[in-house]
Amino acid sequence: MIRDCIENVRRKKPLVHNITNYVTVNDVANVLLACGASPIMSDDPEEVEEITSICGGLNINIGTLNKDTIPSMFLAGKKANKLGHKVLLDPVGAGASKLRTDTAFKLMKEIKLDAIRGNISEIKTLALGSGRTKGVDADVADAITEDSLDNAIAFTKAFAKKAGCIVAVTGAIDLVSDGDICYVIRNGREEMARITGTGCQLSAVMTAFLVANPDNELEAAAAAVCAMGLAGEIAWCRMQPYDGNSTYRNRIIDAICNMDGETLEEGAKYEIR
Amino acid sequence: MIRDCIENVRRKKPLVHNITNYVTVNDVANVLLACGASPIMSDDPEEVEEITSICGGLNINIGTLNKDTIPSMFLAGKKANKLGHKVLLDPVGAGASKLRTDTAFKLMKEIKLDAIRGNISEIKTLALGSGRTKGVDADVADAITEDSLDNAIAFTKAFAKKAGCIVAVTGAIDLVSDGDICYVIRNGREEMARITGTGCQLSAVMTAFLVANPDNELEAAAAAVCAMGLAGEIAWCRMQPYDGNSTYRNRIIDAICNMDGETLEEGAKYEIR
Amino acid sequence: MIRDCIENVRRKKPLVHNITNYVTVNDVANVLLACGASPIMSDDPEEVEEITSICGGLNINIGTLNKDTIPSMFLAGKKANKLGHKVLLDPVGAGASKLRTDTAFKLMKEIKLDAIRGNISEIKTLALGSGRTKGVDADVADAITEDSLDNAIAFTKAFAKKAGCIVAVTGAIDLVSDGDICYVIRNGREEMARITGTGCQLSAVMTAFLVANPDNELEAAAAAVCAMGLAGEIAWCRMQPYDGNSTYRNRIIDAICNMDGETLEEGAKYEIR
Numbered sequence: 001m002i003r004d005c006i007e008n009v010r011r012k013k014p015l016v017h018n019i020t021n022y023v024t025v026n027d028v029a030n031v032l033l034a035c036g037a038s039p040i041m042s043d044d045p046e047e048v049e050e051i052t053s054i055c056g057g058l059n060i061n062i063g064t065l066n067k068d069t070i071p072s073m074f075l076a077g078k079k080a081n082k083l084g085h086k087v088l089l090d091p092v093g094a095g096a097s098k099l100r101t102d103t104a105f106k107l108m109k110e111i112k113l114d115a116i117r118g119n120i121s122e123i124k125t126l127a128l129g130s131g132r133t134k135g136v137d138a139d140v141a142d143a144i145t146e147d148s149l150d151n152a153i154a155f156t157k158a159f160a161k162k163a164g165c166i167v168a169v170t171g172a173i174d175l176v177s178d179g180d181i182c183y184v185i186r187n188g189r190e191e192m193a194r195i196t197g198t199g200c201q202l203s204a205v206m207t208a209f210l211v212a213n214p215d216n217e218l219e220a221a222a223a224a225v226c227a228m229g230l231a232g233e234i235a236w237c238r239m240q241p242y243d244g245n246s247t248y249r250n251r252i253i254d255a256i257c258n259m260d261g262e263t264l265e266e267g268a269k270y271e272i273r
Numbered sequence: 274m275i276r277d278c279i280e281n282v283r284r285k286k287p288l289v290h291n292i293t294n295y296v297t298v299n300d301v302a303n304v305l306l307a308c309g310a311s312p313i314m315s316d317d318p319e320e321v322e323e324i325t326s327i328c329g330g331l332n333i334n335i336g337t338l339n340k341d342t343i344p345s346m347f348l349a350g351k352k353a354n355k356l357g358h359k360v361l362l363d364p365v366g367a368g369a370s371k372l373r374t375d376t377a378f379k380l381m382k383e384i385k386l387d388a389i390r391g392n393i394s395e396i397k398t399l400a401l402g403s404g405r406t407k408g409v410d411a412d413v414a415d416a417i418t419e420d421s422l423d424n425a426i427a428f429t430k431a432f433a434k435k436a437g438c439i440v441a442v443t444g445a446i447d448l449v450s451d452g453d454i455c456y457v458i459r460n461g462r463e464e465m466a467r468i469t470g471t472g473c474q475l476s477a478v479m480t481a482f483l484v485a486n487p488d489n490e491l492e493a494a495a496a497a498v499c500a501m502g503l504a505g506e507i508a509w510c511r512m513q514p515y516d517g518n519s520t521y522r523n524r525i526i527d528a529i530c531n532m533d534g535e536t537l538e539e540g541a542k543y544e545i546r
Numbered sequence: 547m548i549r550d551c552i553e554n555v556r557r558k559k560p561l562v563h564n565i566t567n568y569v570t571v572n573d574v575a576n577v578l579l580a581c582g583a584s585p586i587m588s589d590d591p592e593e594v595e596e597i598t599s600i601c602g603g604l605n606i607n608i609g610t611l612n613k614d615t616i617p618s619m620f621l622a623g624k625k626a627n628k629l630g631h632k633v634l635l636d637p638v639g640a641g642a643s644k645l646r647t648d649t650a651f652k653l654m655k656e657i658k659l660d661a662i663r664g665n666i667s668e669i670k671t672l673a674l675g676s677g678r679t680k681g682v683d684a685d686v687a688d689a690i691t692e693d694s695l696d697n698a699i700a701f702t703k704a705f706a707k708k709a710g711c712i713v714a715v716t717g718a719i720d721l722v723s724d725g726d727i728c729y730v731i732r733n734g735r736e737e738m739a740r741i742t743g744t745g746c747q748l749s750a751v752m753t754a755f756l757v758a759n760p761d762n763e764l765e766a767a768a769a770a771v772c773a774m775g776l777a778g779e780i781a782w783c784r785m786q787p788y789d790g791n792s793t794y795r796n797r798i799i800d801a802i803c804n805m806d807g808e809t810l811e812e813g814a815k816y817e818i819r
Contacts, residue, residue, distance in 0.1 A: 039742065046645045068614075096313070195303065247527050257792070337590075515784060
């Protein structure tokens with residue numbers, strides 16, 4: 001059950017190694033603490049293997065990749081693979097530069113990933129070798145709508161099968177598939193797009209959920225998506241006149257902090273296709 | 274009109290490339306989203322030209338410059354020049370170290386800048402080759418007051434003429450000049466100095482305003498300064514007992530998020546000299 | 547008196563140079579401003595000596611150390627020593643990787659430190675050459691409790707004597723010793739552990755307190771610990787239903803921002819052993 005997925009995180013308190021961007025890193029750390037996990041950030045090639053060894057999972061986010069941190073992603077990823085740790089890739093901005101696209105492809109090739117989470121433009125880039133992208137945000141033309149839903153589900157399943165891992169495409173409607181079945185999730189609010197880093201936060205939370213639910217990966221990934229979207233809904237209800245995106249950001253993390261299994265179970269809006 | 278300047282940002286949603294410091298980068302991203310723009314951060318030499326190509330403007334901030342990001346500033350700046358994109362320089366801490374001062378001078382020499390925004394000590398360093406600076410804050414002895422205003426206006430005009438771009442000197446009184454005329458702006462509150470990064474945020478917002486108002490650059494730059502100062506005033510009115518600088522930070526970004534053209538037009542306090 | 551320690555910071559406004567991690571750096575800057583100090587962040591080897599020269603103190607935090615910033619820590623540290631500036635080491639994650647442990651040891655050997663602040667696992671690593679660590683958090687087995695207090699005091703005194711500087715071990719019960727006497731501090735709340743960076747913030751604040759109270763270092767270090775813990779208590783009292791760790795983070799910095807000498811004097815809970 002969805003509720004078990006978050007309760008297992010709170011009970012097991014997984015330590016998650018993040019090689020991530022410096023834009024949203026503080027929110028990533030706080031949201032991991034909010035959901036019951038522990039964060040560690042480390043990206044120097046000399047220590048990443050050792051750091052990832054003491055963790056349960058690895059969250060690789062290429063949001064501000066550079067020549068020093070890219071080798072660390074491979075070193076940590078291979079070590080995590082060797083130890084059987086969960087590894088998630090967030091291909092931030094894949095399609096926006098050759099460096100990002102190439103790095104994401106190479107990570108997919110050389111590291112055994114448990115999950116990939118991105119917006120539709122990023123995932124299309126990985127699936128099709130091309131994709132429209134507006135910097136780090138999805139292109140409007142790519143957006144998943146009720147009209148394009150059937151095609152999007154088929155696309156996500158096919159890519160998950162090809163990639164050999166869970167694929168989560170997040171946006172107005174979220175899709176999470178392991179290649180066979182697909183969770184279609186309708187939690188969240190569009191105002192979340194006006195905050196930087198809700199995607200990065202979700203990737204970190206999803207990594208923690210995968211680590212804490214090793215025998216139930218697909219549901220765990222879907223539960224993480226539901227939790228983040230539901231937090232956006234709960235936080236929106238608390239918005240007061242004159243509040244804006246900065247306060248909304250705080251309240252989303254607060255909502256994760258206060259979310260119990262029952263709240264998540266009742267608030268999760270999904271169907272399985 | 275000032276009101277058009279912010280409305281154009283909200284309508285055109287410019288994508289702004291930021292090569293910026295890791296201290297205030299999250300607030301910079303959120304304030305860009307708050308004003309209707311989209312942020313992308315990228316500073317690896319291998320990708321900055323490509324990233325800046327998909328953007329409308331480039332915001333160069335030397336707050337935590339290093340040997341890897343300095344070359345990126347030049348590569349991105351030259352590419353942006355070639356494409357006719359707006360480029361802004363925020364010379365954080367110029368005068369505090371030779372590396373900062375030299376880098377700022379070299380950027381001014383090799384990149385065609387559309388605007389420079391800094392505190393009075395930083396701008397004096399660039400104009401006179403020397404300036405008192407207290408780390409990243411302006412020296413009190415340099416502060417622009419009503420008494421020193423006439424001289425400060427003449428100084429700012431002269432430097433803008435020499436630099437060949439808009440110059441914005443921000444502090445208790447803000448001056449924005451293109452060399453011919455000078456906006457004297459009295460928005461803002463002194464308590465904003467107790468938050469890190471209001472200057473960095475303003476530079477990012479100003480870049481977005483310049484991109485969205487290409488035919489009206491001086492007014493756009495002045496409008497950005499008014500917007501940030503007015504946000505500081507609006508946010509201050511919402512402060513409750515026991516609130517401090519962290520809450521104030523959130524409320525300033527919130528105020529930008531909620532600011533429409535009419536609010537800005539009515540709240541902007543400026544004279545043209 | 548404890549109250550003088552914070553009042554001196556507010557009066558003298560020390561400039562603190564931080565070579566610190568990118569996870570919590572924004573909070574570190576804002577908390578320094580909150581307590582009346584000024585922050586500057588700089589970590590490029592080419593400028594750190596110059597930057598530290600204009601400051602009053604240096605806060606070295608190895609939270610996301612890398613091959614570029616490690617040399618900067620030594621350059622800045624040696625320069626600060628030469629100038630007689632206060633230097634504090636926060637050995638984040640010492641024990642979690644060889645790079646962290648070795649760097650911390652080397653800093654202790656080559657730089658004359660005025661203070662070391664860490665959690666019990668980090669300090670045990672430095673004192674004993676080994677320590678259990680759960681990433682960047684202390685291991686539960688190491689925690690200082692009322693039962694283990696006498697031993698912990700003896701341990702802290704012995705390590706402070708050996709290290710030749712003030713040692714602050716922070717956790718549920720905080721210990722601050724110069725080798726001869728030991729402050730046992732019972733401010734703070736356990737919920738502070740659910741926010742990233744309260745330790746980093748404390749190290750920065752402690753550096754400012756040391757700079758502003760040069761003739762009273764031990765009391766100043768203890769006062770900083772009391773201030774941070776008391777801020778956690780005051781902030782907790784302001785928590786509303788549905789608030790979580792992100793809001794708590796803001797309110798702690800707010801509480802520092804509003805703390806005067808009298809509040810600190812009355813709220814400080816310590817005994818001297």
